[in-house]
Amino acid sequence: MSAPIAAPGAGAGRSGRVGLWLRGRGAAAGPVLAVVLAIFALWYVGTVALNAQWTLDQAARADREVGFAELVADTMAQDRPMLPAPHQVAVELYDTVIAQEITSRRSLVYHAWVTLSATLAGFGFGTVLGILLAVGIVHNRAMDMSVMPWAIASQTIPILAIAPMIIVVLNSIGIQGIVPKAIISAYLSFFPVVVGMVSGLRSPGAMQMDLLRTYSASRGQVFWKLRLPASIPYLFASLKVGIAASLVGAIVGELPTGAVQGLGARLLSGSYYGQTVQIWSALLMAAVCAALLVGAIGAVQRAVLRRMGMDR
Amino acid sequence: MKHGPAAGLLRGGAGPLWIGAALVCAALVDLRLVPVVAVWAGAWWVNTWLAAQRRTRVTTLAVPLLFGLTLLVLWEMVVRLFGVPAVILPPPSAIGARIGAEVPTLWEDFVQTFLRGALTGYVLGCGAALLTAVAIDRSPFLQRGLLPVGNFIAALPIVGTAPILVMWFGFDWESKAAVVVVMVFFPMLVNTVAGLAATDAMQRDLMKTYAAGYWPTLLKLRLPAAMPFVFNGLKICTTLALIGAIVAEFFGSPTRGMGFRISTEVGRLSLDMVWAEITVAALAGSAFYGAVALAERRVTFWHPSQR
CATH class of the missing domain: 1.10.3720.10 (MetI-like)
Known part of the structure; x- marks a missing residue:
């Protein structure tokens, strides 16, 4: 019985991925940049979509209306958002990586x-x-x-x-x-x-x-x-x-x-x-x-x- | 690495000598080691002899089985002879007894983690990746952009998204399935895209001479040709799916599931139950992989690696 588990490339199959990655590195930076930008754009859209509920709830509780611009601004500035906006994460990274002593427990x-x-x-x-x-x-x-x-x-x-x-x-x-x-x-x-x-x-x-x-x-x-x-x-x-x-x-x-x-x-x-x-x-x-x-x-x-x- | 029959005989003849020396050494260190070393050396000697025989179906199965059995016996002996407390290492017999006694619980956990969490996520994630791969296959620009990003993401510790997804989708199996989807998506995508590019110019030209359009070419040539790659991705993802489903439960789950059981029983120091869950997880993982590998043999019977 030739065990299928031992088929060529079965166990160490992930090495193929690595090879592809290496080959991909040579590719033009343009498409990669486009995809990364698209991911960030999606991230921002997701931030608004996921955090809007909380903002609307708060507004309803305070019995006031929120306009679209205000809604968008608020979704990106919450303390405990469902999905933090990229720049919030960047600020947190700056605070905990650059602004702290690297021996500190907060770093x-x-x-x-x-x-x-x-x-x-x-x-x-x-x-x-x-x-x-x-x-x-x-x-x-x-x-x-x-x-x-x-x-x-x-x-x-x-x-x-x-x-x-x-x-x-x-x-x-x-x-x-x-x-x-x-x-x-x-x-x-x-x-x-x-x-x-x-x-x-x-x-x-x-x-x-x-x-x-x-x-x-x-x-x-x-x-x-x-x-x-x-x-x-x-x-x-x-x-x-x-x-x-x-x-x-x-x-x-x-x-x-x-x-x-x-x-x-x-x-x-x-x-x-x-x-x-x-x-x-x-x-x-x-x-x-x-x-x-x-x-x-x-x-x-x-x-x-x-x-x-x-x-x- | 071929040994003639003479070498095999010689080795067999020298075996008892080594065993004797090892036994004496063991006796000098600790008398309780003697039976342990005796079992080990005896089994190893048998295995060496078996391995020196002509390779048949029986020997290729018997040698690893004997090795595994020997390890279990040694484990049991060491635990009993040296009085290792059950909160550190329970003997295999206790684990076996626990598996027998806890079948309903184990089955409930298996359904929760494997059938609901891992399998749902696996099907959704791999399906989505397959469709995405076919979709981006028409755009070389997207391919050149998505492949490096996908490969990068596939190397990241994606299990870390578990706390976020648990927060989004709640404690039940939906969040586990979501973790699995995220974990399997990129490895699968990368493999499928590579597979769709695996036809050669001759084959594509042949399809063109038949005046085959995009869809017939995709369905009759490129998808079948991609199958070895697709199955490579599917096989990698079986393990990832189980890991994702189990680890996600460490971040919160209802009171059932393999990961939940492992983390709570570890806290209560009933390690035999933990080992029982691990046994089930191992069996489920191997069976899952085996099933996919079996499907691969059926589908890609034409590929050189399957002959």
């Missing part, structure tokens, strides 16, 4: 760093473990046949659901702070790296393997001179998937214990107190972090591949 940079440090620690750990396991899988048939089906199947299950349990259990045995979140980030980045790295280490064709055999290369030589270099593009593709997953893991890891630091904590407290502007600014900060992380890996990838002579 979003501080919260972002709390989340990022857990993300990076977990991501590093998960990546190293993933690469080691992949090397083992490629060189040991028993390991391949025992572990690989589970590693692939693990990509189809919502492992993020384990996050609250890890946090609480580690909390109950006295481990707090960065470690539980890092563990969640680690296991979320672990499986994509294993799957991507195994296909990368297996990517050399029969011709190349035969060539090394004619040189009577040892297993170690085949590994260092052929398999490892050939696996690097695959590794980077799965690293991008892994780091995005790590960030989500760290954010979700902050939810269950009612943590007071980190982007997840900002999301949660925002949702408790109806502070929508805070939620949106935390969300945008998370988006910026994700973009920076994926962008950084992309930069390293380009540099490494160029150095290896593998760039397109």
Whole structure:
């Protein structure tokens, strides 16, 4: 039975997305700008549409009429709007990013760093473990046949659901702070790296393997001179998937214990107190972090591949 | 990575030696480790032997199954031998018993989270993405603009929109479905747009020689040709849908649902129930993925990866 789950591109399917993204970067900036502007326009329309009800209710309670211009102005200046206007979020971002000391608890940079440090620690750990396991899988048939089906199947299950349990259990045995979140980030980045790295280490064709055999290369030589270099593009593709997953893991890891630091904590407290502007600014900060992380890996990838002579 | 029969025999012959050494080491550290190491080493030895056999349907199934079973047995042994408290790690037998005892609750949560939240959102989100992809396919300008933006958004931590959507759509499953729609939309869109571009000039020219217009070309050539990409998107989205539905419940839900149950039972430290929910979530996720993969085999039987 050729398991459909193991079909080419099935498990590490997200790497295609990354490839497309890279290709898309070369495209003209004009269309992208148009789409981004359209999104902002839609956002403003949505602001008016979603917040109008509250303004009308207030006006009805005060027993007065509101004109259209007043209505529009009011929908963009509410304290707890259903949907804050982009400029409200921008002001909040300015207040919490630029106007605060970055060590202050009110600084979003501080919260972002709390989340990022857990993300990076977990991501590093998960990546190293993933690469080691992949090397083992490629060189040991028993390991391949025992572990690989589970590693692939693990990509189809919502492992993020384990996050609250890890946090609480580690909390109950006295481990707090960065470690539980890092563990969640680690296991979320672990499986994509294993799957991507195994296909990368297996990517050399029969011709190349035969060539090394004619040189009577040892297993170690085949590994260092052929398999490892050939696996690097695959590794980077799965690293991008892994780091995005790590960030989500760290954010979700902050939810269950009612943590007071980190982007997840900002999301949660925002949702408790109806502070929508805070939620949106935390969300945008998370988006910026994700973009920076994926962008950084992309930069390293380009540099490494160029150095290896593998760039397109 | 081929081993001749001699290598396999050698390995089998050296196996017991290693097992003996490991057992002695275990006994020196802690006597309770001896049975644990014995089970591990024994199962590993069997697996090594099985893997060295000719690869058949039986061995490709038996090896991972034996590995999984061994892990479960080890888990049970470690918990019992070392007296790990149930609030840290319940044994698999307790989890199994809990699953058996709580079938109605688990089913209720499954219906709430999977059938109502995840599946509704999945169908709506993927359907909308498919239609959007077909719509923007006629405009190269929109494609060039939407693709980079879509790819960017697809890499963002979209689960973070959960608190906002819970605020908009209320605590019940509608908000979970909305989170799922947002999560699956962009991966699906990007995959479908890529798929619609996957025909080659020869095929399009052939359609032109038949004087086929836009719609016949779309229905008879481009959509079928896009199916491998579409199904790749659909498969990625199965996992995303479940994650979205479960995590959105952490931000508020009625008193049922997998995410709700996980977060409250974790708070009450009844971890066997949490593991039971996780088991259900894992089974649901795999079954969902499997169903989509099965449909893919039916639809894209012509594609090289399916042969």
